Amino acid sequence: MATMEEQIKQIDEELRKTAYNKKSQHHIGRLKAKMAHLKEETERRRSGKGKSSGYAVKKSGNASVAIVGFPSVGKSTLLNQMTEAKSEVGSYDFTTLDVVPGLLEHRGAKIQILDLPGLIKDASKGKGRGREVISVVRTADMILLMIDVFETNLKVLTDELEIAGIRVNSRPPDVQVIKRTRGGIEVNSTVKLTKIDEDLVQEMLREFGIANADVVIREDVDEDRLVDALATNRHYVKAIVVINKTDLVTKAYLHEIEKRLKNWVVVPISAETNTNIETLKDKIFDTLDLVRLYMKPQGEEADMEEPLVLKKGTDVGGVCDSLHRDFRRKFRYALVWGKSAKFPGQIVGLDHVLEDGDIISIIVRR
Ligand SMILES: Nc1nc2c(ncn2[C@@H]2O[C@H](COP(=O)(O)OP(=O)(O)O)[C@@H](O)[C@H]2O)c(=O)[nH]1
Ligand SMILES: [Mg+2]
Numbered sequence: 001m002a003t004m005e006e007q008i009k010q011i012d013e014e015l016r017k018t019a020y021n022k023k024s025q026h027h028i029g030r031l032k033a034k035m036a037h038l039k040e041e042t043e044r045r046r047s048g049k050g051k052s053s054g055y056a057v058k059k060s061g062n063a064s065v066a067i068v069g070f071p072s073v074g075k076s077t078l079l080n081q082m083t084e085a086k087s088e089v090g091s092y093d094f095t096t097l098d099v100v101p102g103l104l105e106h107r108g109a110k111i112q113i114l115d116l117p118g119l120i121k122d123a124s125k126g127k128g129r130g131r132e133v134i135s136v137v138r139t140a141d142m143i144l145l146m147i148d149v150f151e152t153n154l155k156v157l158t159d160e161l162e163i164a165g166i167r168v169n170s171r172p173p174d175v176q177v178i179k180r181t182r183g184g185i186e187v188n189s190t191v192k193l194t195k196i197d198e199d200l201v202q203e204m205l206r207e208f209g210i211a212n213a214d215v216v217i218r219e220d221v222d223e224d225r226l227v228d229a230l231a232t233n234r235h236y237v238k239a240i241v242v243i244n245k246t247d248l249v250t251k252a253y254l255h256e257i258e259k260r261l262k263n264w265v266v267v268p269i270s271a272e273t274n275t276n277i278e279t280l281k282d283k284i285f286d287t288l289d290l291v292r293l294y295m296k297p298q299g300e301e302a303d304m305e306e307p308l309v310l311k312k313g314t315d316v317g318g319v320c321d322s323l324h325r326d327f328r329r330k331f332r333y334a335l336v337w338g339k340s341a342k343f344p345g346q347i348v349g350l351d352h353v354l355e356d357g358d359i360i361s362i363i364v365r366r
Contacts, residue, residue, distance in 0.1 A: 004042045011035045026200050029223040033204035036227045043233060055099045055136055061110035062309035063288045066137045068157060069146030071118030074244040077271040079115040087115045099136055106281045108292045108307045121156050124163040134164045142288055143239035149249045152257050168239040174218035175229035182212050189217040196223060238287050240265040247273045291356040293319060302359045317350035320362060330364040
């Protein structure tokens, strides 16, 4: 009996040499599901072995951003430029062997920036402490994909993240799988499925070790999206591209690179000469989708110095939860001033969604 690693390798090879067409589609779909299932199993065993050799990074601030890039693209220089941190900068590869955190304070938000050891090809298979680096990337709210003006191919980076289950700038598939103890697999879809049929959905679930389940599909998924829906170790995160060392090239050269990367949000910078760093900070803030809320104790002035920084879409209930664990239970009403209020001082309930810059008073029972 082949070990799980061997089985994964075999499937990988078979997938590589099998051409995708109508006839092979089911076969490929089943292999992909089987492989994802095996990978999840091996991961579980690996992490179950106790002693982890990963990095322990203490979270701080309102959100965190991981800088991901090849060695020597300027990650440490950028961290030092944006924060008070002092990460070692070197002209040779692999200067940074640890995770170095720094705190960026921008527009009232405290954002943790993580300088990571450079990612290299096959990092997802463990090369260059790749697994540990990727496990830190998974904890971040956002990724800066950092490249050098002379080395602008993103594919190796995004492939490594992809293999590690990190999905950049996409949403989780709208597929619900409710496991049952019997009754087989029941598939229902609210949209027309043009890429895979219901039989294949059933076959793939079985390869994934699921024999009984209700499946509701609400988007036109392909095999890969279905596998993502079945896997539990997928991570969805936003990313922007940072092109560094622009001080070394002409505007025209840079323009060509930007044209090629038109599907990404791109920020050209020079970390060394401190060029366009403020724009980058703004882009990070915007991408993180944060709101700043100013608390006003009843009968007093609002605190305009230290906003409460929360995820966009947070309602009054969410604000209560972030203040005190008793607040939701004791909540009576709230008063709101700002963009989300119909008029200044509007009385609102727990499900009122707040907007950036709002001022809020929360009135609780004593
Ligand atoms: N010309 C230029 N060199 C830079 C820039 N940013 C970093 N470097 C240099 O690139 C080398 C690698 O930088 P480092 O921050 O250690 O890269 P890391 O390995 O990604 O952390 C160092 O020699 C830096 O001085 C930049 O914007 N322009
Ligand atoms: Mg470094």
